[in-house]
Amino acid sequence: MLQTVRRAAQVLRLFTPEQAEWGVTEVAAALGLPKSGAHLLLRTLAAEGLLQRTASGRYRLGWSLFELSQTKLETTDFLLVARRVMEQLVAGWGETTHLAVLVDGQVLYVEKLQGDRALEIVLSRVGKRLPAHCSGVGKVLLAHRPWEEVVAIVERQGLPALTPNTITTIERLRAELEAVRHQGFAYDQEEVMVGLCCAAAPIRDETGEVVAAMSLSVPAYRFYPYRQRLTTAIVEAARRISTQLGYDGEGSQWNDTAGSRSRSSARATSGRT
Amino acid sequence: MLQTVRRAAQVLRLFTPEQAEWGVTEVAAALGLPKSGAHLLLRTLAAEGLLQRTASGRYRLGWSLFELSQTKLETTDFLLVARRVMEQLVAGWGETTHLAVLVDGQVLYVEKLQGDRALEIVLSRVGKRLPAHCSGVGKVLLAHRPWEEVVAIVERQGLPALTPNTITTIERLRAELEAVRHQGFAYDQEEVMVGLCCAAAPIRDETGEVVAAMSLSVPAYRFYPYRQRLTTAIVEAARRISTQLGYDGEGSQWNDTAGSRSRSSARATSGRT
DNA sequence: CCTATATGTTCAACATAGATGAACACCGGA
DNA sequence: TCCGGTGTTCATCTATGTTGAACATATAGG
Known part of the structure; x- marks a missing residue:
């Protein structure tokens, strides 16, 4: 493992909405490095466009990150497909939908569409992580990972x-x-925020792997009466996405019983251009 | 300059919409490294979440890039402000507006809003770079850099x-x-694509520095008759944004005559939280 | 089913790239 | 004007990354 690269990545992660600008000394202190070392890291990252030097000799995140991220988004198959379906869902229900992936054991929100009937959900923000065990999408994503990984x-x-x-x-x-x-969906019954519930379902790619999860969030008082319809709506929507991604339906070999490393050998035939 | 970090950045830049997935051997070949070296780079980047390993042992861009990019966007002051004004502009004209920054001597499109009356501009895509000397936004951005830099x-x-x-x-x-x-705006008269014109104007932050440029694109046949109104519209809009960013108006010390390194000492007092 | 070819992975010896701390230059506030 | 802090440079040393060859593993073909 290349130490220098690790440090560079650490440096990048220092930059947050709370502190978006860092100087050499600050970075050195934060990572426990000598100033000269931090200096070199920052300079190099800036030269590569991953950071940006301000006029005052301090640093901010660079636009290259935006470019790379954009490339990532454009080449993530499920995103485009999911967006369309999410729009329909929002149009029909007027509530908020989320799309999330599992990163490093946490839920990362990748897309969020807000309906007109919806309450503002402050906690979830696109690009933000949340623990996985409480949200609907989180439970869906965890449920399809081997148990040892969850542990x-x-x-x-x-x-x-x-x-x-x-x-x-x-x-x-x-x-x-x-x-x-087993049931193919998850509820969040005020587990992440009092007064907020959701129903969530998995999105699978053509290999059958669960690549993302989608949810429909509603205020608690609207959740319990509509639970059944909510559930079928989200499950249906997620299945529609999976189908468009090439997943050829239930029943077959994909009733994955995660926990055993059963499907670990499933291979993407997709490949290169 | 840390060689290892440079290489890591090079690796990241290999990933494009055209080839979104790379294997060890391919990367090694592309960068002229031994396989073991490429292997280590990829492994490390994946461990840091900047890359993602596929089931087949190949690599794609990782979600960390999305997170970092999101942080960048959220902490870029002019973006939020500009978006609102752009929406108004699109609503009023039904044409397409672009927001761009100068990166590495090229124009990087950061935001794009399409009007209903607008033709689809395939060339400009958010996250994509274009040479600066032809587009309206590019000329605006270049105009406010020292001439030696342009050279x-x-x-x-x-x-x-x-x-x-x-x-x-x-x-x-x-x-x-x-x-x-001197005039405070630029035209693109079918310089980037035949049949397409635009008017563009600079956006300044509180230090007076030009941080971005905004444009309103129209088909050529609609450009010439409306040129005057188009110009005032875009200039007005851009000025409104600048004002909201804390730029306190024309006339004063900011009539920057780029070419001389006059304002190079302007310092952002903004800073940290 | 088994071989052949290519791709990912490991390892240990070597050389150099990066770590380090002290001294310098620079800016902004008192 | 001076002082505290911050960014920058440099020469020394060693830990770090580099390298190539051998190994494991997977994919395609006979």
């Missing part, structure tokens, strides 16, 4: 309680994920 | 002709940029 994640990050409803024991999590896997 | 850019990238109207000599470019700087 490792929990050991690393714990099960922080965001509300009184949040799952906080690994036993309950195990039961929940098993249920989610 | 360096031209020496590096030449003046490729995208249409018969494209400026292809440095003399014409110099005259054009001077005019643009």
Whole structure:
């Protein structure tokens, strides 16, 4: 593992909405490096466009990151397809939909469409991570990972309680994920924020792997009466996306029983251009 | 300059919409490295989330780039402000507006809003770069850089002709940029694509520096009759944005005569949180 | 089913690229 | 004007990254 590259990545991660600008000394202090080392890292990253030097000799994130990210988005097959379906969903329900992937054991929101009937969900922001064990999308994504991986994640990050409803024991999590896997969808019943519920379903690519999860969020008082219709709506929508991605339906070999490393050999035949 | 970090950045830049997936051998060949070296680079980048390993042991861009990019966007002051004004502009004219910055001597499109009356402009895509000397936004951005820098850019990238109207000599470019700087706006008269014109104006931050440029694109046959109104519209809009960013108006010390390194000492007082 | 070819992975010896700290230059505030 | 802090440079040393060849693994073809 290239130490220098790791450090460079660490430097990049220092830049957040809270502190968007860093100087040499600050970076050196934050990473425990000598000033000269931090200096060199920053200079090099700036030369490559990953950082940007301000007039005052400090640094901000560079536009190259935007370019790379854009490339990532354009080459992520499920995004384009999912967006269309999400728009329909929002149009029909007037609520908020989320699209998320699992990164490093956490949920990363990739897309969010807000309906006119929807309450502003401050917690979820595109580009932001949240713990996976509480949200609907998070539970869907975890449910389709091998159990050992889930254990490792929990050991690393714990099960922080965001509300009184949040799952906080690994036993309950195990039961929940098993249920989610078998029924094909997950609920969030005020587990991430009091007063907010959602239903979520998995999106699969042509190899059958779960690549993302989609959810429809509603205020709690609207959730319980409409639960059934909400569920079928999100499951249907997610399946429609999966189908468009080349996933050829249920029943077959893809009733993956994660926990065993069963499908680990599934290979993308897709490949190169 | 840290060689390893440079190489890591080179690796990232290999990933494009055309080839979004790379293997160890391919990367090694592309960069002229031994396989083991490429392997280590890819592994490290993947461990940091900047790349993602596929099931088949190949690599794609990672979601960390999306997160970093999102942070960049959220902390770029002019973006939020500009978006609002652009929406108004599109609503009023039904044409397409672009927002762009200068990166590495090229124009990088950062935002694009399409009106209902507008023709699809395939050439400009958010996240894509174009040479600066032909587009309206490009000329605005170049006009406010020191002339020596412009010369360096031209020496590096030449003046490729995208249409018969494209400026292809440095003399014409110099005259054009001077005019643009003095009048406060630029036209693109079918210089990037036949049949397409635009008017563009600079956006300044509170230090008076030109941080971005905005344009309103229209089909050529609609450009000439409406030129005057188009010009005032874009200039007005851009000025409104600048004002909201804290730029306190014309006339004062900001009539920057780029070419002399006059304002190089202007310092952002903005800073950290 | 088994071979052949290509691709990803590992390892240990070597050389150089990067780490380091002190001294310097520079700016902004007192 | 001076002072504290910040960014920058440099020469020394060693840890780090580089390298190529051998190994493991997967894909395509007979």
